[in-house]
Amino acid sequence: MSAQFNKYDLGRRNGGELVTVAVKERANVRLIDASNLRLYERGQRYRFIGGQAVRSPVQLQVPIADHWYVVLDLGGASGTIHASVSVSR
Numbered sequence: 001m002s003a004q005f006n007k008y009d010l011g012r013r014n015g016g017e018l019v020t021v022a023v024k025e026r027a028n029v030r031l032i033d034a035s036n037l038r039l040y041e042r043g044q045r046y047r048f049i050g051g052q053a054v055r056s057p058v059q060l061q062v063p064i065a066d067h068w069y070v071v072l073d074l075g076g077a078s079g080t081i082h083a084s085v086s087v088s089r
Helices: 036-042
Strands: 006-013 018-023 026-034 049-053 058-061 065-074 085-089
Touching: 006 018, 006 085, 018 026, 018 065, 026 036, 036 065, 049 058
Parallel strands: none
Antiparallel strands: 006 065, 018 058, 018 085, 026 049, 026 065
């Protein structure tokens, strides 16, 4: 886990909704539920949807109804992440 990350709280989302993340830099883009976010923040093994964004925007589908977050990091590299996140049904 990277020590520095950006977190976007999407709230409770329904399965099938589409999350669109636009990033200006190459970054790790992860869609994570609340329980896995706690594991991520503690540096433990966690599950997520997504990976390194090589193109923007990235679209990720919410698999089930739950509380979801988008987490962005630079994989340990220094820098600032510039991003926007939106959800559509």
